[in-house]
Amino acid sequence: MLGLGEGAAGKFVSQRTQEQVRRVTVILTALLVAIFVSIPVYVMIAIAFQPSVTTFRGGQVNLLFDSFTFDNFVLLFTETGTPRYLFNSFVVTASSTLLATALSVAAGYGLTRFEFRGKTMAARAVLFAYMFSPIVLAIPLYVIFFSLGMLDSYFALTLALTGISAPFGIWLMWQYFQTVPIALEESAWIRGASRTRTLWEVVLPVARPGTIATAIFSFSVAWNDFTMARVVMSQQEMYPITVGASLFLDRVSIGWSETMAAAVLMSLPPFAIALFLQNYLLQGFNVGGLE
Amino acid sequence: MSAVSTLQGRLGEFDEKRLLLLAMFVPFTLFFVLVWGVPIGYALGMSLFSDPTGAAEFAFLGNYVDVLTSELFGTALWNSIVYALSSTVLSLVLGLGLALVVNRKIKGGNALRTMMIFPYLLPTLVVIFMWTFLLDPNVGAVNQFLLDYGVIQEPLAFFSSTTWAMPAAIVASVWKYGSFAFFILLARLQAIDPNLYERARVEGASTWQAFRDITIPNLRGAILIIILVRGIWMFNKFDIIYLATRGGPLDATTTLPIMVYELAFLGSPDFGGATALAGIMFLLLAAVAVVYFWAFKPEQEVTT
Amino acid sequence: MERKQFTRRRFIGTAGTTATLGIAGCLGGGDSGENTIRYLSDRGDSSDVVDDIIEEFENEFDYTVEVTYTSRGTSTDEELQQMLAAGNPPDLVFDTSADAYRYQQNGSLATVTSAVQDVGLPDPVNIDGESYFAPTMVEPLMGWYRNDLYEENPTNFETWLSEAQRVSEEEDMNGYVVPTGQTNNADTSTTQYLWQNDVEIYSGPSDDIQITIDQGENRERAVETYQWLQSINEYAPNGSGWEWGDGTQALQQGNAAALMSVGGLPILSIRQNRPDLVDNLSPTGFPIPQGGSQDTWWAYMEGHVVRNDGEATEGAQEFTRFFSESERFLDFVLSAPLFQWPPTEELMNSDQMTENEVLAEHQEAVDLVRDNWDAFTTVLATGDEEAPNLTAANAYSGQLFGQSAEQMLVGSQSPEETVDWVAAELRGLQEEE
Incomplete structure (x- = not known):
């Protein structure tokens, strides 16, 4: 998008002005987006770490950290099932992210490197699943998991979430593997490595940025999930944080402060991941360079 | 070994x-x-039965006819299209712009990247907490800001206004899903061999030419697939709108998925109708997708 | 290649068939058995008390109770539909009397007569002498106004209007709140305004409910009520889609000076966020017409129903009775004082009620509930002589009256058109029954 404006002018304006215009646009965009992204987050944090009396004092909403407290969090940890809900979320998210990423990498590689009839059709068909409104799938899924005796298990929820993220994950990886030149693998084969070993030692490291994108996607599906958990889990002690939070947040005694505290807790793992990925994605530059 | x-x-x-x-x-x-x-x-x-979860009776296409002829269907279809198109296009524009910015090594680029991935990872529930709070007429910071600067005289109940409810839902959606396009495109951008740009520069290509001839062809597949998949997801998106407005005011934000939900669970439940509507939505999307696949072949291998 | 495709397709087919067979094989046969009572409840906020009662019950009887807590609102209905579709119905459900009657009409409830009649609880769903609903609490509507801005309780329609106008003009805020749309707040209050003005929305016995809101004098009074709503809405913020909590926030942030809500819900939240405001708020009933009296006052009634298609029906009946007689019964009610009230006057006057600190601090609200106890009515009991009214129960669950207010205030229908709209929708509902 940015390229458009500067580019049109590119032929007439000097290289230097072009560069300057570009810099300014880039920085402006970055700044605007930074504000757009961070304001809601700031508001959430401000409310979560202030006593509600301070936040709502005098009929104004005070977001400037006059006083600081952990009370809202303490309440969540002592009077609700939050710790248990968080634990459940961790278990399910981790397992489904791993599973979905592994499946996607495997199938995505298969789609790129093996030719078989109906390949494109099969891959397209997978996407058609997303076209069915998930709201009405809740009842059939419940019936299926009930019949298989799998209600209230991490396993069932992991499967369900993987089912949601894997179809798109495969497309992502398929797209990604197309950018990896087959020459890399061929030279490994020539050196006598097996296909499996080549896959493991040559292809996977090169495919890392794509794998990470897939993992981010699977993580977000799992961590965000509400619907599937409502279908699969009926015991309170098995609820993930999203469903659990919706349980205690509609208590009459719960207000915005506790709500935002819960929101902060739900944001911590995403934040940790974003931080962690920052370094990881950087490595992508080197690997993607393909010496 | x-x-x-x-x-x-x-x-x-x-x-x-x-x-x-x-x-x-x-x-x-x-x-x-x-x-x-x-x-x-x-x-x-x-979808072929009336009252399928209770006293099921075979109705063949009866449910489909009922749903298609109901007054709400047209409105809901239009709302779905508006919502899906605008949130998809805006997220893509935002995500692509940002991916291009971050892919250049600018100061603070790392922080920006962290910030951008973050919203997408947040549960919808959290996103809704933030935006309903921000846009709330009573406690919302947006209203307080606009009032303080005299832009408005009275708080605006964004989610209660027929004019603003849909744009507000779209803003919240773009906030969350802009990063989806961002991280996928960023991953693809990084996979482009930097030597290509180097060679282009040596050969005297302008930035725009390099963008057109190297960046776009490499991103094409990803962009096409983002439009398709995000479009489908937004068309079927239920939680953001339901949590923010429940489809109101009047039917201003009643999209097809909201209508499915209302049929399935509100008042006197009509699960036959709900599944029939889901079937209709499926056919609509499938028809669009078939044309899309045929026209764009988003899986086509890259040729640089 | 050809073969591969074939295998693939056959594989998918086989997997599908296996799953379907699995479903067929298990339908109707849960793994719970008749000693496990499965309990569906949206009262997660009282789960401490409920869990205690369950523990006592399990110690005394040879049953185990498995609770599924859902969040408030429609999620109980969703969960219930899932369970029914899988042939895995719960034995015990916590629900409103209106829903209880709907299930009873579908033939899916077992009696809880002894848990109601022997304990002396109200008996709103009594069919041929048998009770089908064991109430645990009532939640009456109630209004709150700023006593520092309103000089006194405006009481009637006219004064409310003029006072709301005065407050709006003098203060930098709205005098009143009019919620509209598909919310409980909008639906209950719109219905209550009509009741206040003596509009008979329905008439007739349970098996022959007539829609009378658009007939004769009722029509005039209904139009008048909607007109009043339209006028006072001038002094209210845009309340489309507002649930109880939104009105409370308007009151709390000083954006509105009065609102109609349910029980002490607003005060519970304001006590927490703006304690400085608590003394400035007084409870009130809904506006009444000049010279009229308060004779029908919306109160929710919530409690237990036992389904007859689960496997532990007897156990669930046993538990319902145990719950009704439990010593912790009032603790359950008092997990949200001012919002939830006991189901009988006798319990209202019990020591536990008088000793409760929150209640003691809001004596005015307690008195209001006591004084109007006899006027409390559920939306279900709106047939002739308080006979159960299925149409009213369905109208509530589709929040038709909340929608009618929205048709008028957001969709700019005239009051006359709105009355016709509601009447037509109600008749439409009846056709579906």
Whole structure:
């Protein structure tokens, strides 16, 4: 998008002005987006770490950290099932992210490197699943998991979430593997490595940025999930944080402060991941360079 | 290690390849059938019955006719299209712009990247907490800001206004999903061999030419697939709108998924109607997708 | 290649068939057995008390109770539909009397007569002498106004209007709140305004409910009520889609000076966020017409129903009775004082009620509930002589009256058109029954 404006002018304006215009646009965009992204987050944090009396004092909403407290969090940890809900979320998210990423990498590689009839059709068909409104799938899924005796298990929820993220994950990886030149693998084969070993030692490291994108996607599906958990889990002690939070947040005694505290807790793992990925994605530059 | 590989080599290319193929597709197929195939079949089956979860009676296409002829259908279809199109396009524009910015090494680029991935990872529930709070007429910071600067005289109840409810829902959606396009495109951008740009520069190509001839072809597949998948997801998106407005005021934000939900669970539940509507939505999307696949072939291999 | 495709397709087919067979094989046969009572409840906020009662019950009887807590609102209905579709119905459900009557009419409830009649609880769903609903609490509507801005309780329609106008003009805020749309707040209050003005929305016995809101004098009074709503809405913020909590926030942030809500819900939240405001708020009933009296006052009634298609029906009946007689019964009610009230006057006057600190601090609200106890009515009991009214129960669950207010205030229908709209929708509902 940015390229458009500067580019049109590119032929007439000097290289230097072009560069300057570009810099300014880039920085402006970055700044605007930074504000757009961070304001809601700031508001959430401000409310979560202030006593509600301070936040709502005098009929104004005070977001400037006059006083600081952990009370809202303490309440969540002592009077609700939050710790248990968080634990459940961790278990399910981790397992489904791993599973979905592994499946996607495997199938995505298969789609790129093996030719078989109906390949494109099969891959397209997978996407058609997303076209069915998930709201009405809740009842059939419940019936299926009930019949298989799998209600209230991490396993069932992991499967369900993987089912949601894997179809798109495969497309992502398929797209990604197309950018990896087959020459890399061929030279490994020539050196006598097996296909499996080549896959493991040559292809996977090169495919890392794509794998990470897939993992981010699977993580977000799992961590965000509400619907599937409502279908699969009926015991309170098995609820993930999203469903659990919706349980205690509609208590009459719960207000915005506790709500935002819960929101902060739900944001911590995403934040940790974003931080962690920052370094990881950087490595992508080197690997993607393909010496 | 090398002993193992020679052993495998001797077993023959063909068997190993076949084994690999199986390992790649069988688990996925299993999941797929369990989580999508069977439930979709089941739901389509239910759409042919009246009261399918109670005293089921075969109605053939009766539910479909009822849904298609109901007053709400047209409104809901229009709202769905508006919502899906605008949130998809805006997220893509935002995500692409940002991916291009971050891919250049600018100061603070790292922080920006962290910030951008973050919203997408947040549960919808959290996103809704933030935006309903921000846009609330009573406690919302946006209203307080606009009032303080005299832009408005009285707080604006964004989610209660027929004019503003849809744009507000779209803003919240773009906030969350802009990063989806961002991180996918960023991953693809980074996979482009930097030597290509170097060579282009040496040959005297302008930035725009390099963008057009190197960046765009490499991103094409990803962009096309983002439009398709995000479009489908936004068309079927239920939680953001429901949590923010429940489809109101009047029917200003009643999209097809909201209508499905209302049919299925509100008042006197009509699960036959709900599944029939889901079937109709499926057909609509499938028709669009078939044309899309035919016209754009988003899976087409990159040629640089 | 050809073969591969074939295998693939056959595989998918087989998996599908296996799953279907699995479903067929298990339908109707849960793994719970008749000693496990499965309990569906949206009262997660009282789960401490409920869990205690369950523990006592399990110690005394040879049953285990498995609770599924859902969040408030429609999620109980969703969960219930899932369970029914799987042939895995719960034995015990916590629900409103209106829903209880709907299930009873579908033939899916077992009696809880002894848990109601022997304990002396109200008996709103009594069919041929048998009770089908064991109430645990009532939640009456109630209004709150700023006593520092309103000089006194405006009481009637006219004064409310003029006072709301005065407050709006003098203060930098709205005098009143009019919620509209598909919310409980909008639906209950719109219905209550009509009741206040003596509009008979329905008439007739349970098996022959007539829609009378657009007939004769009722029509005039209904139009008048909607007109009043339209006028006072001038002094209210845009309340489309507002649930109880939104009105409370308007009151709390000083954006509105009065609102109609349910029980002490607003005060519970304001006590927490703006304690400085608590003394400035007084409870009130809904506006009444000049010279009229308060004779029908909306109160929710919530409690237990036992389904007859589960496997532990007897156990669930046993538990319902145990719950009704439990010593912790009032603790359950008092987990949200001012919002939830006991189901009988006798319990209202019990020591536990008088000793409760929150209640003691809001004596005015307690008195208001006591004084109007006899006027409390559920939306279900709106047939002739308080006979159960299925149409009213369905109208509530589709929040038709909340929608009618929205048709008028957001969709700019005239009051006359709105009355016709509601009447037509109600008749439409009846056709579906």
